[in-house]
Amino acid sequence: MSARFLAWTVYFIAFVSGAVVMAFEILGSRVLAPFFGNSIFVWGSLISVFMLGLAAGYYAGGVLSSRGSSFKGLALLLFAPALLISFFPIYAWPICEWLFELDLGQRLGPLFASLFLFTLPTAFLGTVSPYTVQLLVRDHRLAGQGAGNLYAIGTCGSILGTIGTSFFLILWLGTKASMTLLGTVLLFLVVAAWGCQMAAARQEGKKD
Amino acid sequence: MTVTTTPHRRRRPLPGPALALLALLLFWPVTAPAVETGRMLFETDSLYHHIMVIEAQSGLRYLSFNRAMGHQSAVMPGRPEVLTFAYTQSAFAALAFLEREPQEVLFMGLGGGSMPMYLRLLFPQARMDIAEIDPEVVRVAEKYLGFKADDKIQVAVNDGRLFMKRNPKSYDLIFLDAYNDHAVPFHLTTREFLELARARLKPGGVVASNVWSQGLNRYFTAQIKTYQEVFPQLYLLQAGGGANYIFIATQDARPVSAEQAEQRARALTQGRTWSFDLAARVKTEYACYTSRRVEAKTLTDDFAPVNLLKTMEASAPGEGRP
Numbered sequence: 072m073s074a075r076f077l078a079w080t081v082y083f084i085a086f087v088s089g090a091v092v093m094a095f096e097i098l099g100s101r102v103l104a105p106f107f108g109n110s111i112f113v114w115g116s117l118i119s120v121f122m123l124g125l126a127a128g129y130y131a132g133g134v135l136s137s138r139g140s141s142f143k144g145l146a147l148l149l150f151a152p153a154l155l156i157s158f159f160p161i162y163a164w165p166i167c168e169w170l171f172e173l174d175l176g177q178r179l180g181p182l183f184a185s186l187f188l189f190t191l192p193t194a195f196l197g198t199v200s201p202y203t204v205q206l207l208v209r210d211h212r213l214a215g216q217g218a219g220n221l222y223a224i225g226t227c228g229s230i231l232g233t234i235g236t237s238f239f240l241i242l243w244l245g246t247k248a249s250m251t252l253l254g255t256v257l258l259f260l261v262v263a264a265w266g267c268q269m270a271a272a273r274q275e276g277k278k279d
Numbered sequence: 280m281t282v283t284t285t286p287h288r289r290r291r292p293l294p295g296p297a298l299a300l301l302a303l304l305l306f307w308p309v310t311a312p313a314v315e316t317g318r319m320l321f322e323t324d325s326l327y328h329h330i331m332v333i334e335a336q337s338g339l340r341y342l343s344f345n346r347a348m349g350h351q352s353a354v355m356p357g358r359p360e361v362l363t364f365a366y367t368q369s370a371f372a373a374l375a376f377l378e379r380e381p382q383e384v385l386f387m388g389l390g391g392g393s394m395p396m397y398l399r400l401l402f403p404q405a406r407m408d409i410a411e412i413d414p415e416v417v418r419v420a421e422k423y424l425g426f427k428a429d430d431k432i433q434v435a436v437n438d439g440r441l442f443m444k445r446n447p448k449s450y451d452l453i454f455l456d457a458y459n460d461h462a463v464p465f466h467l468t469t470r471e472f473l474e475l476a477r478a479r480l481k482p483g484g485v486v487a488s489n490v491w492s493q494g495l496n497r498y499f500t501a502q503i504k505t506y507q508e509v510f511p512q513l514y515l516l517q518a519g520g521g522a523n524y525i526f527i528a529t530q531d532a533r534p535v536s537a538e539q540a541e542q543r544a545r546a547l548t549q550g551r552t553w554s555f556d557l558a559a560r561v562k563t564e565y566a567c568y569t570s571r572r573v574e575a576k577t578l579t580d581d582f583a584p585v586n587l588l589k590t591m592e593a594s595a596p597g598e599g600r601p
Contacts, residue, residue, distance in 0.1 A: 104466040105580045108438025110412055111326045174445070177437065238587070245582035 089228025094236040107181040120185035128197020140205040142268035152195040157254025325415030342391040352391025356425030359396035365519025373487035375544040387439035388457035392426030410442035455488035473509040480530040498588035500575035516564035
């Protein structure tokens with residue numbers, strides 16, 4: 072397997088995880104509405120919590136990559152949100168119900184629900200772009216270029232995730248099944264990253 | 280509702296055609312005003328809407344959220360007996376499906392407040408709760424549209440579904456009319472929501488819902504199906520033959536025939552001055568939908584692609600187009 076193929080796999084993973092982030096956000100609004108309504112506070116909470124998760128993820132991804140990035144690490148970073156989103160329908164509704172009963176008010180209710188439900192998966196997904204820069208570029212002078220490519224491709228994925236979910240997925244599958252689908256897609260990315268790990272290891276072996 | 284999470288930067292200037300298209304998209308609604316019937320009295324951007332109050336020559340004031348989409352409400356301030364819109368008149372037909380005079384009433388969505396003020400006039404003893412999500416709409420209704428809350432009219436600034444979920448109070452009559460410019464929020468269309476509304480009805484109580492549908496689409500049939508599933512009886516009144524349908528759903532399983540409803544409307548008319556003929560409305564618009572078969576999927580919290588379904592054609596219900 073060539074280095075070029077590995078690079079394209081990295082871009083593919085960045086694209087798909089970017090799509091999953093936004094699909095998750097659109098579906099998130101559907102999870103919150105029955106408990107917290109469709110108010111501006113719900114959207115405000117949701118969007119800011121996604122930004123929080125992504126910011127934390129970008130930072131953590133950068134820190135982790137400074138210790139050296141690997142496809143194995145990438146697979147692990149993707150495995151966490153794959154599980155969290157796959158099982159989302161099981162724990163999200165009880166958490167919303169619990170927060171509804173607590174009655175924290177029109178603002179804090181949806182804010183805390185968003186914090187509990189969306190921060191962690193989003194943070195893991197946020198690590199992907201900064202973490203994979205090193206897998207693409209060995210020459211540090213090209214690091215900026217690699218980062219730029221990754222963010223552009225990840226954001227293009229987000230466009231697809233947003234449009235695809237709001238225009239089609241909600242119509243085809245509904246909320247819970249769409250969540251399960253996102254989790255499954257992430258599991259597929261884990262497998263892809265793991266495959267690259269094996270391939271890269273074999274390449275290293277040949278060189279020696 | 281739009282979501283933007285990534286600030287975007289433009290690298291190259293856009294080519295001419297793209298700019299023209301962008302300009303068209305940006306200015307299209309403004310250059311195509313469907314209704315500019317008077318002078319703009321007040322205009323503001325609230326959390327949810329672009330609110331406009333337009334005063335016509337006749338003195339009628341219109342509340343509008345969107346220049347291209349018509350008006351939310353029409354009132355003559357200080358004269359609550361003026362009930363202009365056909366759909367508000369048809370909504371009052373719900374009273375003909377209630378066996379008693381209304382004592383406790385819930386309105387979901389205030390708009391210009393024409394319906395609560397009219398109800399106030401005809402049934403002064405009725406106590407009303409109004410759930411309105413937009414605080415600015417409440418202020419505008421009070422300042423410009425002659426709406427007044429008092430000891431019998433309470434306004435809660437809250438999402439309607441949340442208001443019902445939080446308050447275990449039950450009602451004789453629940454009016455559902457919560458729209459942003461012309462779409463219903465999905466969580467006010469689902470089986471779970473309607474089950475909540477049914478649970479908030481007193482025995483014999485009635486839900487009257489304004490459903491806006493341009494012709495027959497899958498959203499409309501899905502809405503019929505969902506109401507049928509939750510309520511034992513369903514009637515549809517096509518208000519003035521237009522795009523507004525009033526869904527009247529009862530808590531009681533006993534059917535109300537056209538004759539019974541008309542008779543009841545007549546009884547309600549006696550001793551009160553209505554500004555329109557309630558019995559005639561009931562007679563011309565009554566259609567029982569309880570057992571009409573429609574090809575549609577029930578809307579649920581999990582599956583309610585309301586806006587997407589609106590664009591899809593549906594096959595006609597069992598007994599022809601309503």
